[in-house]
Amino acid sequence: MLGIGTLAKKVFGTPNDRKIKATRPLVDRITALEPEYEKLSDEGLVEKTRSLQQRAQAGETLEALLPEAFANCREAARRALGLRAFDVQLMGGIFLHEGNISEMKTGEGKTLVATFPAYLNALTGKGVHIVTVNDYLARRDSEWMGKVYSALGMTTGVVYPQQPEAEKHDAYRCDITYATNNELGFDYLRDNMKSELSEIYQRNHNFAVVDEVDSILVDEARTPLIISGPSQDRSELYIAINKLIPDLEETHFALDEKTRNVTYTDEGNDFLEELLKTHDLLPEGQSLYDPESTTIVHHVNQGLRAHKLFTCDKDYIVRNGEVVLIDEFTGRMMSGRRLSDGLHQAIEAKEGCPIQAENVTLASVTFQNYFRLYNRLSGMTGTALTEAEEFAEIYGLGVIEVPTNQPIARIDEDDRVYRTATEKNQAIVDEIKIANGKGQPVLVGTTSIEKSEFLSEMLKKENLEHNVLNARQHEQEAEIIGDAGKLSAITIATNMAGRGTDIQLGGNVEMKVQAALSK
Structure with a gap:
């Protein structure tokens, strides 16, 4: 026997179904305008x-302008990119x-979807920010979708780290600006430290479209910039404290890897006091519990954290004599x-x-507080329903599951769990060999530089040609991603090749043509 809730869903549909149904008349109105816009010249658009x-x-509302704006944008995308937006993309x-x-x-064309609301909201002249998870995507999308905005008579800018000041200022003055969440947050902090209004980058926080919204607004929400x-x-x-840390034994401290913290045990404190006094770092008669010892206690705590909680090639890399941090979410150097x-x-x-x-800290903000500054906020992702409650409670955002244009052909296999890392790694290599034998391109995701290079060594022993993409090879990122979809290609990557990365089956044709022409 069906329950009342199940029966109601069968008769009226789910709340999500009803929202999808409510947009269909609007989509039909946009499609009805298509023949009219196809007749327009490029100048007509x-x-x-x-x-x-x-x-x-x-003063006319954007809701009233929506059908015409979307029809105009759809035609511009068709001409500039050869891509006609599907009805589900309009939704x-x-x-x-x-x-x-x-x-x-995945693969439903979220990058193109963002152009429609961005164009509509940019009509007010107050600017629109499209937020991506990394600099590579910000540059790629601004260049790619910039062709659509250009065909519509709109300007496009991109914001990236170490950008010349005048160029950054101009990018924020464009109708549509592409940037990463990090760069937007830091520019907001820099603006608040400026002494002249004319020097401020960000005009106002009008409308933002956040790509991979669950990563930015949930996973990194409380990360302080x-x-x-x-x-x-x-x-x-x-330097002096660093020389003492290796002398400590496991009984001298307790680690909390979740909070990335460390505390000395009573035994550890006693041992450390003697050690510091031996090396003339703590005066005789003074203990670590005395107020005068605050600085030395701080240093020995940070020294222990550095040794036990931060690992080279995972949390940071050493490059040209500098310690460069690696973003745990994107796998990129910071x-x-x-x-x-x-x-x-x-x-x-x-x-x-x-x-x-x-x-010393001069200014700070969290992503959660920064993105709540926008008059209107929206986002896209492939995985948001699981965090729907948080989005509604914290940001006032609803989550709507948009249907796919075609039924999904991809098969999602169940996870496999192995007893040991050795068995797991061997199984990965065996799986790669099977797929490679069929000519299938393979992408292997790893969580750190160290693991990506370890798997690379295993593949070398099997004489399997492959590319490695991690923070060390970030200069070749576009080239490696462009080749990743080629026949029999094997690519081992950290989460640099994660969210938003577009790997085209057969390889990136445009890149191949450019490479051939440059020879």
Whole structure:
């Protein structure tokens, strides 16, 4: 016997089904305008944009302009990219404009979907930010979708790290600006430290489309972005403490890997006191519990954290004599970023690198607080329903599952669990050999540089040709990704080749043509 809830769903559909159904008349209106817009010249599309801009800035609502704006954008994308947006992509765009999260499966064309609400909201002249998870995607998408905006008479900018000031200023003045969540957050902090209004980058926080929204607004939500300045130099103390840490035994401390913290046991404190006194780092008659010992206690804590909780080639790499952090979410190097409270200096001492001065916090903000500044916020991802409650409670965002254009042909296999890492790694190699024998391109995801290089060594022993993509090879990223879909290609990657990375089966044709022409 069916329950009342099940019966109601069968008769009325789920809330998600009802929202999808409600957009169909709007999609039909956009499609009905298509023949009219196909007849327009290229200049006609730009003139249509100017007309829509005047109407929007005269007070006409964006909801009233939506069918015409979406029809104009659809035609521009068809001409500029050879891509005609499907009805489900228009639906995704409508939901984004309404301030929702559009959950769309992998390969459904989320990059193109974002152009519709971005174009519509840019008509007001207040600017739109499209947020991506890494700099590679920000540059790629701005260049790729910039062709659509250009055909519509709109300007496109991209914001990236170490960008010349004038160029960054111009990028924020464009109609649509592509940037990473990190760069937007840091530029907001920099703006708050400026003394002149004319120097401020970000005009106002009008409308944002966040790609891979669950990663940015949930996984990294409480991650603080910190701008810091130099403090006093204690290089010698870091080096001296670093020499003592290897003398500690496991009974001397307790690790909490979840919170990335470390505490000394009573036995450890006693041992450490004697050790510090032997090396003239703690005066006779003074204990670690005395107020005068605050600085030395801080240093020995950070030294232990550096040795026991931070691993080279996983949490950071040493490059040109510098300790460069690796983003745990994207697997990319974070040049210029430093750990606070002397932890970065402790790692520099551990790796034998030149120790730079300590920093003090000047300004900080979390992603959660930053993105709530926007008048209208929306997002896209392939996995949002599991966090729907958090999105609604914290950001006031609804989650709508957009149907796929075609039934999904991909087969998602169950996870396999192995007793040991050796068995697991051998099974990975065996699986690669089977797929490679069929000519299938293979992408192997790993969690660290160390693991990616370990698997690479195993494949070399099997004489299997492959590419490795991690923070060490970031300069070749576009080339490696472009080749990853080729026949029999094997690519081992950290999460650099994770969210938003577009691997085309057969390889990237455009890149092949450019490579051939450059020879």
